[in-house]
Amino acid sequence: MSLPDRKTDIGPPHYEQFLHPVIKKNFGKWKYHEEINAGVMVHVAESGEKIYTVRAATPRLLATDTIREYCDIAEKHCDGYLRFTTRNNVEFFVDSESKVQPLLDDLKSKDYLVGGIGARISNVVHTQGWVHCHSAATDASGLVKVIMDEFHEYFSSKELANRCRIAVACCVNMCGAVHCSDIALVGVHKTPPRIMHEGVKNSCEIPSTIASCPTTAISPDPANKSVKIKLEKCMYCGNCYSVCPAMPIADTENDGIAIVVGGKVSNLRKPPMFSKLAVPWLPNNPPRWPEVVDVVKIILKEYEKGARKHERMGEWIARISWEKFFSVTGLEFKIQHIDDFTYARETFRTTAAFKWT
Amino acid sequence: MSLPDRKTDIGPPHYEQFLHPVIKKNFGKWKYHEEINAGVMVHVAESGEKIYTVRAATPRLLATDTIREYCDIAEKHCDGYLRFTTRNNVEFFVDSESKVQPLLDDLKSKDYLVGGIGARISNVVHTQGWVHCHSAATDASGLVKVIMDEFHEYFSSKELANRCRIAVACCVNMCGAVHCSDIALVGVHKTPPRIMHEGVKNSCEIPSTIASCPTTAISPDPANKSVKIKLEKCMYCGNCYSVCPAMPIADTENDGIAIVVGGKVSNLRKPPMFSKLAVPWLPNNPPRWPEVVDVVKIILKEYEKGARKHERMGEWIARISWEKFFSVTGLEFKIQHIDDFTYARETFRTTAAFKWT
């Protein structure tokens, strides 16, 4: 079984070869689009040609067989063309209205969750978690699953004031746009790394380990040819562990989930916003993280109830104020909510005008 | 000529003894007020009693004889009662409308500038300058005089969209609310301090001199038993000079005036705002600082033209955007406008939504 000749630095295949003929023909010449329902939209070109997009959820973590199944569907309905979205949904294209229903029927028969278009909850941007990362304080795929099981109707039918972008990151490295999401879950540690002196000595570069700590909590421990940590300075970021694996930080009882809310990246109306802390810690309670689901439910319900049309989570909160956010959701305001980091000063309330709660 | 016995820690006289009888009687029971014109307003108590206030400008730097003159006026018209405002105007009180005109006539005959009430330019909060401070990069009283000569009509008659609070500080110590004023002039240095090694050796405490520098530009110079300055780190704040007088920073050609705009302290509508840099440097050109007056004129004219009713300078700029502020005023946007200080990051434009200019 001889291998073909390897090639290097050729880059990805050119995207053009993968474009549906209608898309290729009308490239750059689209005129408008219409959302037909949660799972179907049509884009109309200046030429009058149309492309119908049908979107379905994926768990992102996909077996090859599932992708083959997508291929089957694409071949059956779409001349073999398909794509994935930036939020890990799969999209199928048909070029006439009459082809939409058969495609939908087929997807339905296979229990696909069709939706995610428009002012809804779309798929959850997320990360590796216990499925693949050494740094994970929680699992990502599991959290996505329980959240979306709870809110699937907001994917497939129910509308909100605007899109509600949910993201999950399994540690504070935040491999996703967690820091600018409407609602995001972040795996966090609550205890400092444990120092395995033998390991540090043998496998870590001490100066870069020390340098990795943003709070200068780490200093040399010459006696052990290792390092020590000033406990009260450690903010459990895990940065040292990324540099030195002999400083494991995962902790079965104390790792947990922080919830941040109100971020966005789009520039519509208000500029992009960072997510802000809503809940500093909830227990890591697999397989279905009921405490986390409950809190997300509360936040989403209040958003649904309170937001005006087109208001994103962060715009709604900005309008009602953070103090009201805490009072309507009933979430407790804790010392952890008060910033003590790089730009803390800018978050202090430098006005006598605030609301009573 | 024997001296009376000194008393200590008695504090100031109790204010009550200085209150006009109508004010004393209706203390805490005022119902509303009306602005009659730029220099006269009336406060009406729940009892129906009224107090008319007539306000006049002072240069703040007052000779005892001038204060005696205020006393004469107060005695003639106001039973001897008078006060000063938080912006250094003088106020006279009369308890019936009929007493207002004679008071005004008297003030007019003595060339008093009556006004400062309401949506106008009131007196300029300012500092010592060359009249009394060792730290001054410019004079304060002179700048106040030339600015107010130019804008006196906005004190005594013309209305603006809202109050326009002007302030002057003769150095970056900013002994006034310069950092939160609609328009403020600040004396600034442009060159590092000069080190007088003899003086440093003899009269300065070297560790505290070194510690005084916010940018860690100062380090020991053991050879001279003095200090040295890393020039490219010095931001000419003069803080070292406040601690060590042998490091004079004043420079006749390079000291100048920075103009900051858009600050406020009131909580109405928008929270209090810091002033932001409009012009980093204009020449120190006494006695009448024409370059400074011209720029303030331009800024004020654009504010007058552009602001909506009740908009303060900062609210107007926030609405039109800073990029438009620079384009309507024609002021040059320079590298100095871009923050490089403690909270710089928060001023960067983290959005693709801005206006073309």
Added chain:
Amino acid sequence: MSKKYDTPLLDELKKGVFPSFVVEMEKAAARSDMAADLLGQVELSYKEKLTHWKHGGIVGVRGYGSGVIGRYSDIPDKFPGVAHFHTVRINAPSGFYYTSNALREIMDLWDKYGSGMTNMHGSTGDMILLGTRSENLEPLFAEVSSRGWDLGGSGSAVRTPSCCLGMSRCEWSNIDSQAITYDITQHYQDEMHRPAFPYKFKFKIAGCAVDCIASIARADMSVIGTWRDKIRVDQNEVKNYASKMDIKAEVVDLCPTGCITYTGGELTIDDSNCSRCMNCIARMTKALRPGVEKGATILLGSKAPIVTGALMSWVIVPFMKMEPPYDEFYELVDKIWEWWDENGKNRERIGELIERLTFPRFLKDVGIEPHPAMVKEPRRDPFFFWSEEDIKR
């Protein structure tokens, strides 16, 4: 008295409509050699574009570490009248009210012992007597203090507290800013006159969120009056305003929280969403009045930009009743000072210290419960600290 020096540059500043400080200096110069030499030296500064003052040494009155700012000319040979030119800070009465008698008394003493120049008032709120010699300080102090006046603060001490005129002539004042200011001043005489702090500490008291004393920008502790209940609305007066102004544009649309509705000639406020910014009240003072459950918001930390950038005060106590004997208030202040004293570096203001050691740490150490009113928004980056009791072992 004829002019001692030619002052062609300063003469330019006698022209124009606004009252001239040069005229003031000349008036004083007519009585005082010190003032005459001041004119001369300031003219030179105008010519050279340079100050001619030296950093002051330690001067003052016996038993006090503050109240006097030492100042010396750097060219005393040329201008001997200003060889010494110290300023004396006289603690002004709350609200800057005077009677002519009281003022005349001080002015007479000042002509006797000083240059005859004053500032009414300094930016902190003192009556500033500008320019005297070291040997005059004691007699001057004996004379003014025996007449019921005292010095204000300077140095690393409590600085002269000051306030807006409050209840004396303003219908919006929620607290008696003058009474509070007077009480604080008396309560902290020792802390004011004998500097023992890491750095200066300023109090400013405003009757409402209009903040006519700029407390939020220039007081280490800003006390701002407010109310807990509802804005009082007089619908009849609303009707009167309707004929004079555009209520929708000037009141409803400018309400930052959007909590005002105006329909059918009735103005309704959803007080639970009002932030008490004062705009509507300022626009319709006959129709709208602050509520009746009054108190103050306490804010901490503002200062000028040196060294790490200007700070505005921020909320540390959302609501405190401010009634004599102000026990709760003084307890709070004392706890804060204790913490500052323990932790502050030399020349570190309280706001800077909190920034350095963090706001959460301040709250914990001083024993204040966290409250959402303390922040504009919660923190963004999830790097927060936990205490031992938060950890499962």
Added chain:
Amino acid sequence: MSKKYDTPLLDELKKGVFPSFVVEMEKAAARSDMAADLLGQVELSYKEKLTHWKHGGIVGVRGYGSGVIGRYSDIPDKFPGVAHFHTVRINAPSGFYYTSNALREIMDLWDKYGSGMTNMHGSTGDMILLGTRSENLEPLFAEVSSRGWDLGGSGSAVRTPSCCLGMSRCEWSNIDSQAITYDITQHYQDEMHRPAFPYKFKFKIAGCAVDCIASIARADMSVIGTWRDKIRVDQNEVKNYASKMDIKAEVVDLCPTGCITYTGGELTIDDSNCSRCMNCIARMTKALRPGVEKGATILLGSKAPIVTGALMSWVIVPFMKMEPPYDEFYELVDKIWEWWDENGKNRERIGELIERLTFPRFLKDVGIEPHPAMVKEPRRDPFFFWSEEDIKR
């Protein structure tokens, strides 16, 4: 194939409406022992609430320093199938478009050489092939590359650029985000595959300010399409919308710059005050379209919160034409990298470096003129630096 391990906890995640990743793992486990052991190890993690992966060593394919993330189980004896479990990042085509043939080809290879698990796609935009052994990397690479595919970036290198679907299916795209992404990827193959930077560098390209690729939050360089001229208005379509929506509430009142007026059925935009936020266009896509003088705004610096807090990208070039051969763009990038290379510390992202050395310094060194679009507001504290040429000697 029957189940290799009991997975009671994971089984709970097969319930519910949303497609289940556990089902996916089981599907793969039916073909692959690696996937079967993955299921087992993940079940254990669910039980212990602990990850069982070790920090990866350096693994990869010959001549490349990136594209593969090394991963090893910390309990390989228990789960030998995941003793090695490296991921391979395949550079996805711009816009994530595929044909079934292309996908099948990759899937077949992946079943041959790997676990049969994938991520479609990773957060950076790669096709992630999840889990293979070191010895399989070379053959897999030979097979995929010979079929026209290549690896993406990892480590301190250019990371796989990605983009929104842009002109392919969106009427708002001002730039050909896919063409640009493809060009950048080809242009920087070497920088992508052979890490030589202080740290990672990401590009993301969005066709307009809607930013459907979240470029402003997670790309060291964000390229966002825009226009310089006027929004094109079709008044007839405006009339059609009038019957379907509340134009005042949804368009006029939500315009952040207040530059839209709607009177007499006509919608007028004062384009000189428009910030191109895209809201009005999104609301009335048939009636309003971006202008025709198109290009992009270039922003720099966003990243996740480690170490000094999350950054969003900020404007460094307000407007740049983005047309092949993109010379101006590449020149800019090269100058920025040179500066980063000279000044950056190890593991310091470009945004952090600029913050450390200051934005003005960056602009000066790289030779970019200051522009008000670069800041939300000018600086507040007047502590700015001057150069020798600004000083009078």
